[in-house]
Amino acid sequence: MPHDHDPLEEGPALRVRALEALMVDKGLVDPDTLDSIAEYYERETGPRNGAAVVARAWTDPAYKDWLLRDGTAAINAMGFSGFQGEHIRVLENTKAMHHVVVCTLCSCYPWPVLGLPPTWYKSPAYRSRVVREPRVVLAEFGLRLPKDVQVKVWDSTAEIRYLVLPRRPAGTDDRSAEELAGLVTRNGMIGTALV
Structure with a gap:
């Protein structure tokens, strides 16, 4: 007879929970601090920020030009900055x-x-294969590009990170920036999906 179980109680997630409980029990970590850190990454950062950047670039040509020239400054101007965002270059899909x-x-x-x-x-x-066989890896994500589209792989480093500016979907000229942001996915901004 099948039974319901919590997938968070398996494998690495179970070990993380056990380690967290141990650290809290020993007084090494304050649970409120852990909660605030988790909340920050859930609410203050994340793909919705990137989606807002993409949607603005799709609707504001001057912002798009700035974003492609100086991604870090243009992104910071929208209030999105911080650790691992010190140097961001934006790459436009065409x-x-x-x-x-x-x-x-x-x-x-x-x-x-x-x-x-x-x-x-x-x-x-992913880290090794996408460099050697990007089209094969992209196909595994469900993304099959025409042969005449060149695929370029960019390797992020501690000095520079990349954000892909996906192509705006056809037939969206009448949509607001908020509506457009709802179309943008994390994978689209990494380049493993289209919008």
Whole structure:
């Protein structure tokens, strides 16, 4: 007979919870501090920030030009800054060019606009394979690009992180920036999906 279970009680998540409980019990970590850190990353950073940046670029040509010239300053002007967001370069996808981002050394990632990196972004398989066979990896994400579209892989480092500016979907000229932001996904801003 099948039974319901909490997937958070399995594997690494269970170990994290046990470690957290141990650290709290020993007085090494204040649970309120942990909660505030988690809340910050849930509410103050994350893909919705990046989606707002993308939507503004789609609706404001002057902002888009600035974003492509100086991503860090343009993103900071929207109030999105902080650790792992000190130097962000924005890469524009076009009909002829598709950008995808990886960090081959660890998991450098623009936290202020994308939040914490997904598990797959940190995996050795993604980090090594997307460089060698980007079209194969993108196809595994469900993204099959025409052969005439060039794929360029960008390697984030401790000095610079990248954000992909996806192509604006056709037929969205009448949509507001807020509506457009709702179309933008984290994977679209990494380059492993289209909007």
